Amino acid sequence: MSNQIKMYRGVWCEVWYEGGKTRRASLGTTDFQEARRRLAQVEDILKTPSEITVEWLWNEYVQENEGKAVLETMEHTWKALGQHFGYLLPNLIKRKTCTDYIEARRAAGKADGTIWTELGHLSTVMNFGEKNDWIKKAPYIHRPKKPDPVDRYLKKAEVKTLIECATKPHVKLAITIMSATGARIGAVSELTWDRCDFERRLITFKRPEDLQRRKGRAVVPMNDTVYHALLEAKSKAMTEHVITWGDKPVKSLKRSLATASAKAGLKRVTAHLLRHSAAVWMAEEGNSMSEIAQFLGHSDSRITEKVYAKFSPDYLRKTAKATQLDM
Numbered sequence: 302m303s304n305q306i307k308m309y310r311g312v313w314c315e316v317w318y319e320g321g322k323t324r325r326a327s328l329g330t331t332d333f334q335e336a337r338r339r340l341a342q343v344e345d346i347l348k349t350p351s352e353i354t355v356e357w358l359w360n361e362y363v364q365e366n367e368g369k370a371v372l373e374t375m376e377h378t379w380k381a382l383g384q385h386f387g388y389l390l391p392n393l394i395k396r397k398t399c400t401d402y403i404e405a406r407r408a409a410g411k412a413d414g415t416i417w418t419e420l421g422h423l424s425t426v427m428n429f430g431e432k433n434d435w436i437k438k439a440p441y442i443h444r445p446k447k448p449d450p451v452d453r454y455l456k457k458a459e460v461k462t463l464i465e466c467a468t469k470p471h472v473k474l475a476i477t478i479m480s481a482t483g484a485r486i487g488a489v490s491e492l493t494w495d496r497c498d499f500e501r502r503l504i505t506f507k508r509p510e511d512l513q514r515r516k517g518r519a520v521v522p523m524n525d526t527v528y529h530a531l532l533e534a535k536s537k538a539m540t541e542h543v544i545t546w547g548d549k550p551v552k553s554l555k556r557s558l559a560t561a562s563a564k565a566g567l568k569r570v571t572a573h574l575l576r577h578s579a580a581v582w583m584a585e586e587g588n589s590m591s592e593i594a595q596f597l598g599h600s601d602s603r604i605t606e607k608v609y610a611k612f613s614p615d616y617l618r619k620t621a622k623a624t625q626l627d628m
Contacts, residue, residue, distance in 0.1 A: 304344070306336050315340055355394070355423070356387035358430040365429075371422075373487050378419040381406065391427055391436045399443035413445040420444040450608065455480075455578040459567060466564040472557040474534050475544050479572060481527035482506075483579035483597050486572035488518055490552055492543045497523075497531055506598070519598035580605070584612035 313336035427439035488506040496505040507518035542550040562570040594602035
């Protein structure tokens with residue numbers, strides 16, 4: 302059905318052809334822009350299924366939020382959520398539905414922090430459905446208790462050992478970049494050579510096509526370590542991407558990091574741990590929370606301060622002096 306807007310007896314109408322005949326429905330306005338808006342509303346109603354499933358709402362959320370950083374993570378969380386919740390109508394999600402999911406994910410070896418994030422994404426989509434009047438009320442999404450933040454970080458010597466134990470050049474380079482810049486794995490895997498400015502020694506992690514702000518995509522200086530590593534890799538580059546295996550970009554380094562960790566005798570190292578370690582090193586050197594926030598791509602330095610201020614050598618030292626007793 303191909304719909305058009307045409308004037309009929311002084312009023313804009315929706316016009317379509319069906320069964321060889323012209324059909325017409327008044328849009329109730331003489332204003333063309335208002336008629337277009339009303340036609341769009343009608344088309345939205347027509348494309349909305351009579352029984353809205355979780356999967357349908359998820360796809361609508363993804364479409365409306367195209368380009369936002371959270372979709373990178375949601376692409377992965379849906380792989381698990383979709384199997385368990387996708388076919389359900391939102392009003393059928395009960396506490397037991399969620400607890401069954403939690404137990405299944407724990408049995409699959411997933412940590413409560415991962416499960417907490419996954420179900421948080423589900424809750425976001427359900428609230429989105431209610432806000433847009435697609436469902437009457439968003440169901441309550443039961444989640445496990447949010448785990449306390451892990452304070453573990455790597456020493457520089459441990460990262461050096463990790464790099465030495467990584468057998469593949471692209472893994473060595475990725476570890477070097479992440480530990481030197483604090484960049485997220487997504488930003489590193491998408492990095493292209495045109496955003497590595499060797500003359501000014503700057504790396505731009507934000508892609509030119511990213512119209513909206515993306516989480517953790519900063520412009521950071523190259524220190525000597527990453528400068529020389531990148532320069533060497535550039536001389537052997539076969540594609541536009543910095544991190545490649547053969548002639549293809551690499552999207553995940555989980556297995557490679559796990560292998561290097563085991564070889565180095567370290568408890569499993571993740572990309573996030575490398576980012577966290579880099580931030581700790583910056584704080585230990587006495588850098589301001591504002592500068593560290595800029596380096597990490599945080600939108601608010603209060604986020605940075607909450608996690609990393611305690612690693613600063615001056616953390617609360619002046620305040621502690623106020624309670625000192627002169628004996």
